[in-house]
Amino acid sequence: MNKHLKMDAPQKRVLDETAQGTLGRPLDRPEGPLKVSGRAAYSAEYQLPNMATGVLVRATITHGRMTSLNDEAVRGMPGILGVFTGERFLRNPAQGGAGKAPVQGASEVAYLGQPVALVVAETFEQARHAAQQLRPTFAGEPADTHPEHAAQVDRPDKKQLDQGDVDGAMQAAAASVDVVYTTPPHSSAPMEPHASVAEWQGDRLILRGSYQMLKYNKKELADAIGVAPENVRILSPYVGGGFGSKLGIAPEAVSAALAARELGRPVRVVMSRQQVFEGTMRRSETRQRLRLAVDADGVLTALEHDARVSNLPGESFSEPVQQATHFLYRGENRRHENEIARVHRTCAGSVRAPGEAVGMLALEAAMDELAEAAGIDPIELRKRNIPDTHPENGIPYSARSLAECLDEGARRFGWGQRDLRPGQRREGEWLIGIGVAAAARPNILSDSRARVTLREDATALVETDMTDIGTGTYSVLSQLAAEMLGLPVESVEVRLGDTDLPPAAGSGGSWGASSSGSSVFLACRGIRETLARRIGCGAEALTLQDGVATGGNRRETLRDLLAEGSIEVEGHIEPGETAKEVSQASYGAHFVEVAVSAVTGEVRVRRMLGVFAAGRILNEKTARSQCHGGMIWGIGSALTEEIAHDPRDGHIVNRDLAEYHIPVNMDVPDLDVTFLEERDDHASPIQSKGIGELGISGAGAAVINAIYNACGVRVRDYPATPDKIIAQLAE
Amino acid sequence: MQTTLKINGESWTLDVDPRTSLLDALRHHLDLTGTKKGCDHGQCGACTIILNGRRINSCLTLAVMHDGDEITTIEGLGEPGRLNPMQEAFVRHDGYQCGYCTPGQIMSATGMLDEVSQGWPSHVSASLEGDVPLSREEVAERMSGNLCRCSAYPGIVRAIRETAGEVSE
Ligand code: FES
Ligand code: FES
Numbered sequence: 001m002n003k004h005l006k007m008d009a010p011q012k013r014v015l016d017e018t019a020q021g022t023l024g025r026p027l028d029r030p031e032g033p034l035k036v037s038g039r040a041a042y043s044a045e046y047q048l049p050n051m052a053t054g055v056l057v058r059a060t061i062t063h064g065r066m067t068s069l070n071d072e073a074v075r076g077m078p079g080i081l082g083v084f085t086g087e088r089f090l091r092n093p094a095q096g097g098a099g100k101a102p103v104q105g106a107s108e109v110a111y112l113g114q115p116v117a118l119v120v121a122e123t124f125e126q127a128r129h130a131a132q133q134l135r136p137t138f139a140g141e142p143a144d145t146h147p148e149h150a151a152q153v154d155r156p157d158k159k160q161l162d163q164g165d166v167d168g169a170m171q172a173a174a175a176s177v178d179v180v181y182t183t184p185p186h187s188s189a190p191m192e193p194h195a196s197v198a199e200w201q202g203d204r205l206i207l208r209g210s211y212q213m214l215k216y217n218k219k220e221l222a223d224a225i226g227v228a229p230e231n232v233r234i235l236s237p238y239v240g241g242g243f244g245s246k247l248g249i250a251p252e253a254v255s256a257a258l259a260a261r262e263l264g265r266p267v268r269v270v271m272s273r274q275q276v277f278e279g280t281m282r283r284s285e286t287r288q289r290l291r292l293a294v295d296a297d298g299v300l301t302a303l304e305h306d307a308r309v310s311n312l313p314g315e316s317f318s319e320p321v322q323q324a325t326h327f328l329y330r331g332e333n334r335r336h337e338n339e340i341a342r343v344h345r346t347c348a349g350s351v352r353a354p355g356e357a358v359g360m361l362a363l364e365a366a367m368d369e370l371a372e373a374a375g376i377d378p379i380e381l382r383k384r385n386i387p388d389t390h391p392e393n394g395i396p397y398s399a400r401s402l403a404e405c406l407d408e409g410a411r412r413f414g415w416g417q418r419d420l421r422p423g424q425r426r427e428g429e430w431l432i433g434i435g436v437a438a439a440a441r442p443n444i445l446s447d448s449r450a451r452v453t454l455r456e457d458a459t460a461l462v463e464t465d466m467t468d469i470g471t472g473t474y475s476v477l478s479q480l481a482a483e484m485l486g487l488p489v490e491s492v493e494v495r496l497g498d499t500d501l502p503p504a505a506g507s508g509g510s511w512g513a514s515s516s517g518s519s520v521f522l523a524c525r526g527i528r529e530t531l532a533r534r535i536g537c538g539a540e541a542l543t544l545q546d547g548v549a550t551g552g553n554r555r556e557t558l559r560d561l562l563a564e565g566s567i568e569v570e571g572h573i574e575p576g577e578t579a580k581e582v583s584q585a586s587y588g589a590h591f592v593e594v595a596v597s598a599v600t601g602e603v604r605v606r607r608m609l610g611v612f613a614a615g616r617i618l619n620e621k622t623a624r625s626q627c628h629g630g631m632i633w634g635i636g637s638a639l640t641e642e643i644a645h646d647p648r649d650g651h652i653v654n655r656d657l658a659e660y661h662i663p664v665n666m667d668v669p670d671l672d673v674t675f676l677e678e679r680d681d682h683a684s685p686i687q688s689k690g691i692g693e694l695g696i697s698g699a700g701a702a703v704i705n706a707i708y709n710a711c712g713v714r715v716r717d718y719p720a721t722p723d724k725i726i727a728q729l730a731e
Numbered sequence: 732m733q734t735t736l737k738i739n740g741e742s743w744t745l746d747v748d749p750r751t752s753l754l755d756a757l758r759h760h761l762d763l764t765g766t767k768k769g770c771d772h773g774q775c776g777a778c779t780i781i782l783n784g785r786r787i788n789s790c791l792t793l794a795v796m797h798d799g800d801e802i803t804t805i806e807g808l809g810e811p812g813r814l815n816p817m818q819e820a821f822v823r824h825d826g827y828q829c830g831y832c833t834p835g836q837i838m839s840a841t842g843m844l845d846e847v848s849q850g851w852p853s854h855v856s857a858s859l860e861g862d863v864p865l866s867r868e869e870v871a872e873r874m875s876g877n878l879c880r881c882s883a884y885p886g887i888v889r890a891i892r893e894t895a896g897e898v899s900e
Binding site for chain 1 (some may be wrong): 738765767809821825828872881883885
């Protein structure tokens with residue numbers, strides 16, 4: 001049986017009426033014991049009989065051709081089984097949701113660090129040594145590597161907006177700001193490096209790979225190696241973090257699959273940390289100009305947000321810098337100019353919250369500057385500029401709790417005690433300040449399917465190719481099924497990460513929980529209908545709790561009702577009209593207290609609060625952890641994270657975890673996260689919205705704003721490293 | 732080269748390439764894949780194990796250097812159904828998300844608590860001598876060699892402090 005819903009209209013809040021009471025509760029993750037005991041197996045950890053190991057080799061030029069593999073010497077080294085290259089090798093990973101192979105061909109080099117060959121040996125040590133000895137020859141061509149000096153700059157029509165008269169509004173403004181912010185490139189840097197184990201069973205490839213969106217990855221991999229998608233199966237039950245870098249099939253998977261086919265034995269390829277930096281995706285650097293104008297009432301009359309980003313020639317992805325700017329604030333005169341510089345640097349793609357993560361670093365800091373220019377409290381300024389309808393297309397908003405988040409945060413954080421003038425609080429060497437920023441991230445529902453089986457023993461099995469990359473999918477799907485079927489959560493088993501199971505939305509764009517959750521919800525609704533028929537009542541009249549069904553004056557255990565057979569339903573959710581009729585987003589507010597050293601310019605985050613509203617919360621514990629993650633990424637982007645490209649050849653200089661500084665434990669205070677009760681009936685039949693990227697959106701700007709409040713230094717060139725602060729402090 | 736390692740109370744003799752790191756010996760040769768590889772360069776802590784009573788990064792040392800040494804890996808602490816208190820606290824406090832850095836965090840925390848009980852000061856300790864009160868800051872400082880990109884740090888700190896008896900639930 002199938003249960004399908006296209007989200008064309010707001011849906012009833014069925015989950016507010018179910019009886020089990022498990023949904024939303026802060027339950028421990030069901031897979032937790034496996035993870036904390038080292039028993040959860042990640043991709044590289046499958047030890048297959050007769051498995052060989054491959055190590056990738058990179059291009060040492062920026063742009064040009066590989067003229068020879070030059071592999072004679074290496075082929076004779078101990079244990080070497082083969083050296084592979086060719087026209088099917090990937091230049092870079094597929095962009096998220098591509099569903100087909102990205103640019104292929106190892107002979108054409110587009111960036112320094114591009115994987116061009118794979119050395120396969122009996123053991124890792126042999127393969128690594130040979131890979132280090134392999135010296136392919138290259139013929140270099142000139143290459144632009146700096147986005148500010150690139151010869152080719154694209155300005156696609158569909159990425160420009162010009163509405164009303166921004167220049168006129170700027171001139172007529174009661175107060176205005178015109179500022180340029182820059183953000184450096186970022187790396188996802190998941191702790192598990194990209195890894196694939198490829199095994200051919202006859203004509204069929206089984207790939208154990210670390211991936212986020214399997215239904216697309218299967219097609220991308222099939223396309224890349226030239227087989228039918230049915231002949232590819234991907235298994236990813238555990239993924240050691242992704243953050244966008246594992247959205248699309250990557251070079252290690254394709255090279256492992258090709259080598260395994262050629263050698264007739266399984267091949268494992270794990271990227272080194274350096275290869276993850278160079279050969280997967282980076283977030284583009286941005287240069288953003290913001291021009292904001294308000295009238296005498298503090299209402300925005302102009303909002304211009306322009307950006308220059310970069311990517312490799314031919315890549316369609318460009319960082320969608322204004323994604324939140326489109327709908328967050330008023331301003332009838334609006335302009336977005338977007339430029340994409342074509343450079344020979346590591347491919348740019350999605351990194352956690354593409355768009356908001358950097359767009360809001362600039363927008364929310366500029367709003368802080370505007371508040372000061374207009375003499376209005378930053379929270380008040382934001383609240384006055386919450387639009388009635390979408391400022392670009394006039395559609396209404398679905399559930400939106402931005403004002404409530406700001407108010408609740410202000411109350412909890414003690415915003416009232418803040419001195420608007422910077423540099424007023426000092427504790428010895430430390431200058432103390434607090435800052436605020438809004439959070440916003442559009443909500444997306446994505447096509448997703450899941451099969452739920454209610455078995456004769458009154459346990460349920462949920463099956464989908466959805467992934468759990470740390471996001472809590474195992475938790476929320478088991479809680480949803482338990483809630484809908486009236487089962488203790490322990491009676492629900494969730495199987496994920498296998499492309500032989502019904503295809504899901506995958507983990508990306510914060511749509512995973514709502515989309516796959518909706519498919520599980522629909523399947524369970526189908527099961528409830530069958531149970532209602534068996535007990536003899538309408539589906540509406542059925543109550544399920546703790547394995548007991550009540551309806552139409554009858555009370556039966558689920559076991560008895562299931563004696564005539566288990567029930568299996570596939571649920572299928574599809575986005576529909578509500579995606580176009582209303583503007584849907586999750587919202588929040590960040591509050592940060594920092595201490596800035598007057599001696600060194602060092603910044604310490606002392607307190608941080610996030611108040612969020614994202615519709616129904618499915619598991620408060622995992623949702624909170626997602627917010628922690630986002631907020632800490634915000635700290636990283638504000639203070640430490642920065643890819644440095646060599647100006648001569650564009651290569652990533654700091655391609656390891658010692659030089660690319662993600663936040664460590666000591667960089668992070670004990671965070672406070674609060675969720676506001678909300679239901680979004682337009683978002684999905686389970687009334688939930690995305691949360692995985694909400695926490696980073698705006699977070700770094702709140703840090704920057706707090707730094708300004710602490711010491712009067714406005715850093716517009718992220719990250720706010722001590723050198724930038726001390727230089728201005730001294731003035 | 733023949734090397735004998737005592738791992739989680741059991742003796743293993745293996746014949747490994749002298750270039751094999753202790754981490755790869757565990758992961759590739761002994762199927763003890765609970766110990767993770769995040770960087771292979773001593774920069775992330777995912778590979779932390781206890782060697783002769785002290786926490787080390789197993790990627791930074793070669794297997795053949797440890798003939799006869801005593802090693803504890805995450806597999807030796809507990810298993811599902813029989814988790815040790817630290818592992819249970821990590822589950823309860825959601826001191827992880829993807830779980831990849833987690834074995835390293837737990838091994839590092841185990842070694843760290845032992846250092847504290849021996850009175851080792853840290854960069855943030857008020858005094859170089861005497862007992863070390865296990866404040867939030869002490870834990871965060873001492874655990875900063877273990878990166879977590881999922882950024883489960885708040886839960887990690889709570890789990891460790893609770894296990895150490897510094898705070899109760
Ligand atoms: S793998 Fe050893 S420290 Fe990163
Ligand atoms: S739990 Fe994912 S890196 Fe720590």
